[in-house]
Amino acid sequence: MSDDPLVLFMPSGKRGRFPKGTPILEAARELGVYVESVCGGRGICGRCQIEVADGRFAKHGITSSAEHVSPFGAKEQRYAEKRELKPGRRLSCSAMVEGDLVVDIPQDVQINAQVVRKADDGRVIERNPAVQLCYVEVDEPDMHKPLGDLDRLKEALERDWGWADLMVDHHLLAKVQSILRQGQWKVTAVIHKDMETSRPSLIALYPGLHNEAWAIACDIGSTTIAMHLVSLLSGATIASSGVSNPQIRFGEDLMSRVSYVMMNPDGREAMTKAVRDALNELITKVCDEAGIDRNDIYDLTFVGNPIMHHLFLGIDPTELGGAPFALAVSGAVHTWASELDLVINPGARVYVLPCIAGHVGADAAAVTLTEGPHRQDERMLIVDVGTNAEIVLGNRDRLLAASSPTGPAFEGAEISCGQRAAPGAIERVRIDPQTLEPRVRVLGIELWSDEEGFTEAAETLGVTGICGSGIIEVVAEMFLAGIISADGVIDGSLAAKSDRIVANGRTWSYVLWRGDQQLVITQNDVRAIQLAKAALYAGIRLLMDKLDIETVDTIRFAGAFGSFIDPKYAMVLGLIPDCDLDKVSAVGNAAGTGAKMAVLNRDHRREIEATVREIEKIETALESRFQEHFVNAMALPNKAEPFPKLAAQVKLPAVKELAEAEAGNGGRRRRRRGR
């Protein structure tokens, strides 16, 4: 065993022994720890800052001390004078190993003072970006060796940085001479390298030291576009913003947008332009917020459902409107930002994550990348509820995906008093099983309806309808209070006990709200929820069949809908299979996080590409058992299966006999609207 000092890097935990005098940056490189360095160890960029921990790390058997590093060198002195080096910080290109060390790689190495970071979700994504800044000093022209200016630049990039056989973006040909002269033969090259089998490209060039490199990660939802601006040099998210998808003016849901394309000769172009314009505006917004130059954006990743994916890329989505739901392209797309009319650095590249299937898009792939069922042994169910629910189920051994035609009921459509989640919408409901009286919470009012001040607030705001999460809760609470039976029928006999139960033709309704506007849950509303949840559950159950499992270990609700619904009520209604409630969680915009992972680390791109190739795609419409599961799942929570874990956590009503599900419901036409 060598006597060389032991160096441990945190947070990665990578360790190795290095001879005294080894620059810490070199040690990091040898261990594959990603420490940024734009200037290549010249001590001028300040990107390679590290901190040395002080103390005894018993677990690792290391006693680390700032004394175990070489004293402040000339490069660090000069840097500290010119810029600023916080106490405890060292430049790892200058600081050399002199004894055992624990080295922290700070995540905040930002030169900009105006760093915003407010939008960071705190997740640490290990960096291995496709973009690298490389400062070089280029030989001056020599008549004895008349290599072109660009050729000598390439020579320097190979000599100092090991970039052999670089491709060069065409737009740089006309600029390279003036940039080299402006920088007096000192320039910063921006290199993009993604696919391992492709050649790295020189995509931008700056005179002197250029210390800025940004990327965009973006989730194009059919309702909302969410964008994150992240630093390729530190990994930090410094601005996030969202905007309504302007394609809404062509059609609220996905199918109506496909119809618009089919009906209008310029429909595809108009919608492509609308989304790209919105992206350019969002880029302006995040750049303004962060105070950065949009020309310093070099790499972008996008996710979205298949129709958003196609319209963004300029592809006619008509084929996605009917069987066999053929994607134009399912694999990851690599292209230029300029091909997509994005106004940023002309050399910037775009990576679009792969789609899983015609109904399961790059957004579902991104959620999978974020939550990582393929990285673990536990069987995870991921559900992203929209007009179609996207379902991913499995673990590292086997992963399946499908979509189920839930219809728009969960989004408040097809519900008599349903509405979008907006101020004035009822979002939470509790029903007293004795009195059958409801308590509600309304979006925009931070009080329950039986709390002081609510009535006044409600009168001011106006209570206008019930949103998706409210629908789930009211139907589940009606079931728990015995107002509806397991087969979903509202019990008219309770009208004798409560004036909330009222006749409505030959069926009964439940009066949820009495105000300017009376909000009533009808028998048809309950049926709509039953149909939607049966479709979702049948899809999930189908995947469980394929895996031959009866329960799942964890459940993740992705997307906006998932963020608002209470897992307990989702399970009471039987949207999702039986599971420990504390293993069910909402993961918010996991698709956006997946886009961020892909932009910061190209290993994640290869990871999701390989994962998507391996995922087994199940087409629910072609599976004979889907119909059977659908019929069973009409019941609350489900006719055919017990929910023992749920029953242990929630007092379920005694199961009554379930009426047969209406004929014809199982064969509903597939509808789409997305998240």
Added chain:
Amino acid sequence: MSDDPLVLFMPSGKRGRFPKGTPILEAARELGVYVESVCGGRGICGRCQIEVADGRFAKHGITSSAEHVSPFGAKEQRYAEKRELKPGRRLSCSAMVEGDLVVDIPQDVQINAQVVRKADDGRVIERNPAVQLCYVEVDEPDMHKPLGDLDRLKEALERDWGWADLMVDHHLLAKVQSILRQGQWKVTAVIHKDMETSRPSLIALYPGLHNEAWAIACDIGSTTIAMHLVSLLSGATIASSGVSNPQIRFGEDLMSRVSYVMMNPDGREAMTKAVRDALNELITKVCDEAGIDRNDIYDLTFVGNPIMHHLFLGIDPTELGGAPFALAVSGAVHTWASELDLVINPGARVYVLPCIAGHVGADAAAVTLTEGPHRQDERMLIVDVGTNAEIVLGNRDRLLAASSPTGPAFEGAEISCGQRAAPGAIERVRIDPQTLEPRVRVLGIELWSDEEGFTEAAETLGVTGICGSGIIEVVAEMFLAGIISADGVIDGSLAAKSDRIVANGRTWSYVLWRGDQQLVITQNDVRAIQLAKAALYAGIRLLMDKLDIETVDTIRFAGAFGSFIDPKYAMVLGLIPDCDLDKVSAVGNAAGTGAKMAVLNRDHRREIEATVREIEKIETALESRFQEHFVNAMALPNKAEPFPKLAAQVKLPAVKELAEAEAGNGGRRRRRRGR
């Protein structure tokens, strides 16, 4: 030794033994003989036609016979019925080896009837083009395996043609679905693969079988742009055309074009647009002539001197206007035709040959590729004369290049009665050494001046001046006739003998032509030619010094000037070193041929890239011996060196004492005008 039949392919001479039943196409592939096949052996494209020779080939020890091939198969029957199969032709994908064979690969396999070919120079260039057409049948969409349409196309291209990991041009994303459906899942993919280390790209896609693939090879001269349209499937040149470089309106010679850029803010853009517009017009012209669709052009190669090269690529050439004459880029340039505003297939690629140095461009590289000094043992001198002469000298062991500032005298400028090579210009001169009377030939008149009918023709046409080749001949003939001495002085004493010798101030002139316009060769004209030839010879001599050689084995004159001058007179004047006259030849537009080689065979691209890297670049301005050689070379043919081979072939006058060359002439400012 195997008993399998022996198969010999002509013209390559490659041979091998193959089991009976081997398709001839497969045998060709195994031996690396390039036989085209678009349909991949389905017998529908007809591109793989071969002929079987009949008879005994004693030299090869083969008796070949049409009987040694399997009988006409079903695929050939079908093809012959639908299209046409000339007598003796077989489809090599269908015809199988049954005995010893000599197989001819015809160079004319053209499906188009309208093949023009008139412009072909007959040179057979072995094909290994960067473009390949690949017909495939793609799986239809399958909901059980929801790969995108493009992804299934890529799968088919990998399965049938071995293309793994294809890149796809962005413009195809939006088209792939409709093309696949239009072709009912049968399509022809156009694949471009050039750099060995880069990934192949899908650049175009057609429904059904597409049997057309064309390329452009183009030499952008400062005076003339020459373009060839060649078939990538057969190698044939089917149309050639040329046009004046429209940049002439911004400046006749190269330096005045650089000045125009320096003086005018939009000068570079205007000249770039001018040349690209001219290229688009030429493309229209060659396509019309050949009756082909310009969208079937997929690959283009360009050559040109450094300033034409830069202006074409949109690069400011200002740096080339002064020391150190820095090229923006010297290596080969790979780009898209669309980046250069060329209106052809949107996926078409462009390859620009490398430049050798700031004064020795991609045109010189192309001439080198064509003439191949690096492929042989004989020491070859290549001279391309323009305002700067580009000189390449050496063999496979060592190759050198330089340019010499000859000035524009060889092009008729700086000569009192000089003019461009155009009708009315004297191009050939003979002087009777006894009478000193001249005979001439004039461009546009197919007679010598002492032949019957010349006088009338000359009166009709008008004799207006003397062009480059005429200048060389008249000065050389004046020397051979004793009118000028070896030091270039016109002998005034001859005025007594001939009225052609007339006084002109303090010097003498020679009256070459008496007509409406009198054309006189003055002492200054002779001096201008002496200066130009001394500069050229000094450059050549410098390279010979570096190689430590006294003679060269072969001499090639490239370019328009070289095509018209008589090697004998060039050597009498000492433009070129002593050499057997039958080893001196003009090679016409060898630069255009080099461009053709590069477009038809990417091995030639690698070959010239490697050769240019190895060429030793000599900057004459930095070499102290250049001046010495220049002074010696003022004499005819040269003061310092004997011309024994020349003397054995041409009766040279006795050498008189040579006056010292005028001081100051050696230090002339470098001037440029190019070919």
